[in-house]
Amino acid sequence: MDDDTTSSRHISVWIDATPDAVYAFASDPTELPRWAAGLADPSxxxxxxxxxxxNDFGVLDHVVxxxxxxxxxxxxxxxxxxxxCEVVFTLRRRPGVTxxxxxxxxxxxxxxxxxxRGLLEN
Incomplete structure (x- = not known):
């Protein structure tokens, strides 16, 4: 299945905080390095x-x-x-990804x- 470019996986976590607080924090680009480790990578x-x-619907779609x-x-x-609330990230498999x-x-x-979750529940 190494050449499958159409698969996706939904990865989620429940957070004991208000959806508005989670949305505000997660959508703030200045906070990303605190919880999105890949984006904190110097490379x-x-x-x-x-x-x-x-938006009022909790949509946090983004392009990196x-x-x-x-x-x-x-x-x-x-x-x-x-x-x-539940935060759901859809991981899409890109072409060439094993x-x-x-x-x-x-x-x-x-x-x-x-x-x-750790940042928002503490």
Missing amino acids: LSDAVVDFVPK RLPSGEAVYNPMRVIRGEAG DAEFEADAAAVAADLESL
Whole structure:
């Protein structure tokens, strides 16, 4: 399955904080290095993150423009729950990404979401 370019994986975490607080923090580009480890990597210091316009629906889709010029689209949502909210990141497999690389990307996203939870629940 190493050549599969159409698969996606939804990775989520429940956060015991208001959806508005989570949305405000997660959509703030200045906070990204605190919870999105990949974007804190010095090799990505020139990466640019463009979020969709602020909205009332919890949509946090964003494009990461890498120093190589590649643009990576990342669907992300903050979904209101009865208590707290769920943050869902859809990891899309890019062309040429091996199974092992896709699994590593998924683990990195899960760790980032746990970091986000840790910052917002403390």
